[in-house]
Amino acid sequence: MNATNMLFLDILLVIALLSLAWATLTATDARRSVILFIAFGLVLTLAWARLLAPDVALAEAAIGAGLSGALLLAAVQHHPRRALSSERQNTGKLANEKQNDSNPADLKSSVAIRWTLTLFCIALAFVLIWALLQALSSETSDTLAQSVSANLANSGVSNPVTAVLLNFRAYDTLLELAVLLTAVLGIFALSEQRTGYLPAGPVFNGLVSWLVPALILMAGYLLWVGAHAPGGAFQAGATLAAAGVILRLAGKRNIGLPVSKSYLNIILVIGSGLFLLVGLTMLALGRPFLDYPPAMAGYLILLIETAAMISIAATLILAFLGGRPRNREDRSC
Amino acid sequence: MLTAHWLYGLSGCLIMTFGLRAVLLNDSLLQRIIALNVMGTGVFMILITIAYRGPDAAPDPIPHALVLTGIVVAVSATALALTLIRRLTEEQDND
Amino acid sequence: MPELLLVCLAGLMLSLLLGLIRVLRGPEAGDRMMAAQLIGTTGVGMLLLLSLLLGQPALADVALILALLAAVAAAAFSGQQRETGND
Amino acid sequence: MIEVIAATLMLSGLIFFLCGSIGLLRLPDLYSRLHALTKADNLGLGLLLAGLALYQRDLLFALKLILIWLAVLAASSASAYLIAQYSRRQDTDR
Incomplete structure (x- = not known):
């Protein structure tokens, strides 16, 4: 498709993005900001798709439109008095309110x-x-991009973005998993989980009963497809986390996380831990750190990605809980 | 230079600076966090624009990988910041 | 005939912009959320059209994710938290 | 012939989409807007995707389109219900 035909799309998308960004930032009310931000994320997904970045579009669709919206909405809900005060005054009475x-x-x-x-x-x-x-x-000169495409055959996967994330720049990804772990530890240190939600009505329960299995299947599909097409641990982890968030919103007690604290810790650490273990094994075998033998690279990457998906999903679900989960023993007292 | 570069690159710069202004000037902590996210999005847009090389060429995968990790780090940092706010309001309510 | 796809893309973009006006105007939070849902559905259609126009089959997966996660934001929007700390 | 059918389906889907957005803009209150939105985007997307499936004539792609349509159908009706429920709660609280 030639570029001139897409010009109308580019211009309108940019207008939509700029006006949504401006409205998000100048909204007088926090809840309004959050909803505008969700809409911003949706339009952004289209922009990434149009700029030939399907990997990023997948992550934006899962995180920008789903998870971070839910996270921020839950935060607004937590302060109903403050957040709703100005919205209430404006609703209904002033149809077209202006910036005061x-x-x-x-x-x-x-x-x-x-x-x-x-x-x-x-x-x-x-x-x-x-x-x-x-x-x-x-x-x-694009020397980096050229060396990526030159070495893609040896990376064990054929999706260049996955190759960069888990092979050529594996250091970055390992440290990123460490950053996620640090964020969870920070959340644990600050607070216990937010109060739960009221049990869902029949309509929402019906939604949950098919959406959760569908999201789990989708996560598995994205993990598998990530080797040769857009997808991978981050998108799969975010999709899996969305399943947990939905269960939480439906007022379910068991949201897919293990009840036992030690199992939970294992799940949180397994991503970065296994990654590190593979790296150290490479060192022990006399190769540079995280430099896989090309014959085994595909399997190692799948292994690391599976572990990373589990940790990322657990991290994001705990982020939504907003603190250390309460144990069943604590609840009785 | 492509038209898409102009359009998306310039709007990335604008979104980033709008966001920075709101981070600096907004009163509500929650809205500052949202502004920080918007600002990050502007940066992502600049990176994706640099990676784009026209409709027929494959884009540069390295900025894409950077943005991908950036999105995930941004959401976990947002969650941490929201927990901080919640703790802060709890402390203020206790006073 | 990719012209057909382009016409549909333009139409959906128009529909998205109309929804955008409602997102920006409100007046109630429910109105904005509803219009965001419309943008989501329109986005699903646009992603599928773009997937054929740009020759990127992966965009169909993006559309599927968007379709599945559309309800998450609405659920978070309407979810009622319990009053007490008792989970 | 098939192309003509595909084009008809896609264009009528488009009309439903536009009707939905215009309804969203013009109708007087939240509940009637909700009605316009859900009717239009379920039917509009369904017709558009049916047209796309005929246009592409690829079995796997068509299967994915059906999945997407079913997901949107179920998710959008549930979210319309949830939004209406929220607004009712707000109205009675007020």
């Missing part, structure tokens, strides 16, 4: 500071645009 210039929030910080920071941001935008134009207009 004399917002009390605006008066708090001094006008001078606001203007200075705004000017700073405008200046930064110009620097950023200049740098981007420099980067795009210079004759790129």
Whole structure:
């Protein structure tokens, strides 16, 4: 398809994205911001698809449109008094409300500071645009991209993004799993889980009864397909986590996480742990750290990805719970 | 340079700076977190635009891998920040 | 005849922009959420059209994920938390 | 012949989509808007996907389209119900 035919799509998508971003950032009410942000994520998925980044579009569809929306909505729900106060006043009575210039929030910080920071941001935008134009207009040699495609045959997978994530730049992915683990530990340190949800009605229960198995199947499919087409541990983990989040929202007690604390710890660590173990085994075999023998690379990557999917899903479900899960023993007292 | 580069690259820059302004100036902590996410999205858009090489060429996989990890890290950081806010309001309510 | 696909893509984009107006205007949170659902469904259709137009079969998987996860946000939107800390 | 049928299906799907969005904009209150939305995007997407399946004539792709349609059908009706339930709760609280 030639590019000129897509121009209308590009222009309209960009308009939609910019207006949604602006509305998200200037909304006077937190819940409104969150809903606008969800819509922003949906349009963004289309932009990634159009820019030939299906791997990113998959992750955005699973995380941007599903998980982070649920996460933020749950956070808004947690402060019903504060979050709803301004929405209530506006609903119904003022059909087309306008941005109020004399917002009390605006008066708090001094006008001078606001203007200075705004000017700073405008200046930064110009620097950023200049740098981007420099980067795009210079004759790129693309040595990295070329070496990726040159070595793809030896990586064990045929999807270049998976090859970069789990073979060529495996260090980054290992450290990223460590970052996820750190985030969960931080959440554990701060708080216990949020209060649960009321049991779902029949309609929502009907939805849960087919959606959860469908999401689990989809996660397995994405994990498997990631070797040769867009997909992989991150997208699969996010999809699996969505199943847990749905169960949680339906008021179910058992949301797929093990009840026992030690099993839970194992599940959280297995992704980065197995990754590290494979890396160290390579060292023991006299190869550089995380440098797989090409014959075995495909199997090793599948193994690591499966473990990573489990850890990522558990991390994201715990992130939605918002703290350490309460044990059954604690509940009795 | 392609038209798509202009359009998406410039809007990536704009979204990033809009987001930064809101992070700095918004009063609500929750909305600051959302603004941080929007800002991150702007950066992702710049990266994906750099990776794009026209409708017929395969895009550069390295920025795609970077953005993929970025999305997952962003959501876990968001969750951590939301837990921090919840703890903060709990402490304030206790006072 | 990819023109047919392009016409459909343009039509869906128009439908998305109309939904966008409702997302931006509200007035109630339910209205915005509903319009976000419309954007999601329209997005599913656009992803499938793009998958054929751009020759990217993987975009059909993206559409499937979007279709499956559309309900998660709505459920989180309407979910009622329990009053007490008793799970 | 098949192409003509495919084009007809896709274009009528498109009309349903546009009707749905116009309904979403023009109808007076939340519940009637909800009605416009769910009718239109279920039927609109169904017709569009049927047209696409005929257009592409690939069995696996058609199967995926059916899956997607079923998912949207079930998920969108459930989410419409959930949104309506939420709004009712808000209205009675007020």
